[in-house]
Amino acid sequence: MRILLISSITIILSYQLVPNLIERHFNPHVIRRFSTQKNEIALTFDDGPSPVYTPDLLDLLKEQGVHATFFLVAENAQAHPEIVKRMAEEGHAIGLHSLNHRGFWLETPKQTRLDFEESLQIFQDLNIELIGFRPPWGTFNALTRHYASKAGLPIYLWSRNAKDWEIETQPSDIVSRITQNLTAGEIIVLHDAGGDPQAPEHTIEALGTILPQMKKTFRFIPLKGGESRELDTTPVS
Numbered sequence: 001m002r003i004l005l006i007s008s009i010t011i012i013l014s015y016q017l018v019p020n021l022i023e024r025h026f027n028p029h030v031i032r033r034f035s036t037q038k039n040e041i042a043l044t045f046d047d048g049p050s051p052v053y054t055p056d057l058l059d060l061l062k063e064q065g066v067h068a069t070f071f072l073v074a075e076n077a078q079a080h081p082e083i084v085k086r087m088a089e090e091g092h093a094i095g096l097h098s099l100n101h102r103g104f105w106l107e108t109p110k111q112t113r114l115d116f117e118e119s120l121q122i123f124q125d126l127n128i129e130l131i132g133f134r135p136p137w138g139t140f141n142a143l144t145r146h147y148a149s150k151a152g153l154p155i156y157l158w159s160r161n162a163k164d165w166e167i168e169t170q171p172s173d174i175v176s177r178i179t180q181n182l183t184a185g186e187i188i189v190l191h192d193a194g195g196d197p198q199a200p201e202h203t204i205e206a207l208g209t210i211l212p213q214m215k216k217t218f219r220f221i222p223l224k225g226g227e228s229r230e231l232d233t234t235p236v237s
């Protein structure tokens with residue numbers, strides 16, 4: 001009984017807790033912000049596409065002439081290929097956000113391998129070139145980085161989190177979380193799906209308010225997968 005307990009703790013520590021801690025907070029190859037001399041920032045949207053909200057968001061971005069990066073859940077992309085095609089046609093970058101948004105620390109080694117293999121097949125079938133990978137909730141297991149690297153996908157987290165997946169987060173909260181002390185090279189994480197129902201309405205409303213102003217100061221760029229990383233010691237929240 002005691003051996004079983006010690007074995008379980010050792011497996012959890014070495015497969016989940018320690019790799020997750022190292023990758024999230026200490027791995028300088030995980031991109032949380034990028035180097036730029038041009039006052040550039042990157043808007044990123046996770047968990048989509050959503051047939052309800054993503055088209056409205058794409059309309060807004062088009063109207064404002066802003067390009068972003070969408071980290072897509074592969075099964076959602078497979079369900080809405082027309083939205084994915086539109087993203088690519090309108091100049092947005094597309095990254096992988098797992099097969100079905102199950103956290104990697106809940107996945108066995110075999111499930112982790114299949115998560116990447118099946119996701120990559122879906123995007124290959126859609127003829128989409130992925131620029132990188134962002135794990136759901138920013139969580140890792142001991143194999144996450146191995147499979148991302150095998151697929152040639154740089155790993156992106158974020159420097160700024162608007163916490164917009166909760167319906168309690170008001171558009172004004174999102175505005176201040178995006179704009180306060182914003183500096184060039186920041187990667188901002190937002191959501192067009194995946195959180196509380198209707199939460200993306202607040203995200204779109206907030207962006208509609210601030211994009212015209214922000215464009216006067218910042219250039220919005222889609223991530224390319226080859227940014228030079230800037231080491232940021234800001235804790236990931």
Ligand SMILES: [Zn+2]
Pocket residue numbers: 046047097101135136137194
């Ligand atoms: Zn997510």
